[in-house]
Amino acid sequence: MISSESKIYVSGHQGMVGSALIRQLKNQNFENIITRTRQELDLTNQTDVRNFMQIERPDCVLMAAAKVGGIHANNVYAAEFIYTNLMLECNLIHQAFEADVQNILFLGSSCIYPKYAQQPMAETALLTGILESTNEPYAIAKIAGIKLCESYNRQYGTDYRSAMPCNLYGPNDNFHLENSHVIPALIKKVHLAKMTNQPFVDVWGTGSALREFLHVDDLAGACLKILKTPKSEYDSFVSPMCSHINVGFGEDISISELTKIICKVLNYSGDIGYDTSKPDGSPQKLMDTTLISNMGWKPFYSLEAGIAQTYEWFLANERTVRS
Numbered sequence: 378m379i380s381s382e383s384k385i386y387v388s389g390h391q392g393m394v395g396s397a398l399i400r401q402l403k404n405q406n407f408e409n410i411i412t413r414t415r416q417e418l419d420l421t422n423q424t425d426v427r428n429f430m431q432i433e434r435p436d437c438v439l440m441a442a443a444k445v446g447g448i449h450a451n452n453v454y455a456a457e458f459i460y461t462n463l464m465l466e467c468n469l470i471h472q473a474f475e476a477d478v479q480n481i482l483f484l485g486s487s488c489i490y491p492k493y494a495q496q497p498m499a500e501t502a503l504l505t506g507i508l509e510s511t512n513e514p515y516a517i518a519k520i521a522g523i524k525l526c527e528s529y530n531r532q533y534g535t536d537y538r539s540a541m542p543c544n545l546y547g548p549n550d551n552f553h554l555e556n557s558h559v560i561p562a563l564i565k566k567v568h569l570a571k572m573t574n575q576p577f578v579d580v581w582g583t584g585s586a587l588r589e590f591l592h593v594d595d596l597a598g599a600c601l602k603i604l605k606t607p608k609s610e611y612d613s614f615v616s617p618m619c620s621h622i623n624v625g626f627g628e629d630i631s632i633s634e635l636t637k638i639i640c641k642v643l644n645y646s647g648d649i650g651y652d653t654s655k656p657d658g659s660p661q662k663l664m665d666t667t668l669i670s671n672m673g674w675k676p677f678y679s680l681e682a683g684i685a686q687t688y689e690w691f692l693a694n695e696r697t698v699r700s
């Protein structure tokens with residue numbers, strides 16, 4: 378378990394989740410936070426990660442570095458997704474262990490669950506069926522991360538925990554029109570349509586797929602809740618072979634309803650069309666959030682308020698956002 382005196386290494390601190398974790402840690406008076414940019418430390422390089430861990434010897438590692446993207450990026454860059462994520466997970470977890478790091482929080486994703494998992498998806502649905510093919514390489518790497526944590530816990534008695542967030546959105550997201558996730562891509566698309574008076578916006582897929590979205594600051598709050606929970610209490614929620622915890626909003630929404638909310642927040646009144654030649658991905662992805670709710674956590678942002686906050690951030694940072 379960590380306290381505000383703990384030395385915390387946040388990997389991927391310039392990304393959406395990493396930067397939200399830093400905001401949350403600072404809000405909760407953590408002062409001993411260490412970070413490295415990718416230029417300073419490439420986490421796929423085993424020797425560099427080893428040297429870093431041996432010198433810094435943090436008390437806790439928050440694993441927010443990863444190669445991340447939406448359906449298109451996962452499809453096109455399948456090899457990069459599986460290679461980068463497996464390498465950085467193996468390096469971070471093993472070299473942290475070698476440097477006596479007792480606490481790790483590994484971040485996975487709801488895509489670890491089978492394509493046709495019973496909804497809402499409980500933690501125990503892991504490895505009970507085939508994965509969605511478009512993001513299988515990424516999901517396999519994320520499942521490996523959970524199993525790495527569990528295996529070190531089982532063999533060495535470490536306290537390595539894993540959180541599985543649903544789709545996230547918020548400040549510092551990637552707003553690339555093709556390679557990003559659905560909310561930032563739609564915000565960017567609708568924003569551009571509004572600015573250029575386009576009468577029409579097209580959305581990928583049929584619009585019927587159901588997805589769950591959580592503001593990244595809510596995820597960061599949940600991560601700290603998980604990390605600050607005493608081990609005996611945490612162990613009462615999980616089991617040695619199923620030790621990850623879902624973090625979700627608790628409700629899903631269709632892509633067409635989401636698009637309506639984004640148009641409303643951005644005050645765009647053009648028409649919406651659906652490009653059905655593009656894949657929908659899994660028909661529904663809603664996580665069972667009973668465990669994290671029972672731990673005493675719930676989200677703060679409604680979807681509309683979260684999108685409004687994200688759009689405000691986008692407008693204030695339009696020139697420098699990742700896209």
Ligand SMILES: NC(=O)c1ccc[n+]([C@@H]2O[C@H](COP(=O)([O-])OP(=O)(O)OC[C@H]3O[C@@H](n4cnc5c(N)ncnc54)[C@H](OP(=O)(O)O)[C@@H]3O)[C@@H](O)[C@H]2O)c1
Nearest residue numbers: 389391392393394415419420442443445484486542544545
């Ligand atoms: N975004 C979501 O909707 C979502 C949903 C569920 C789970 N998650 C999980 O949350 C975590 C963070 O996601 P995110 O959305 O914050 O992604 P992100 O914004 O793309 O941030 C990822 C960070 O990782 C860094 N990174 C990637 N490869 C690296 C390497 N080889 N060495 C060092 N740093 C490296 C990136 O650095 P560069 O900027 O230099 O590339 C970036 O700062 C991931 O594990 C992801 O699976 C995200």
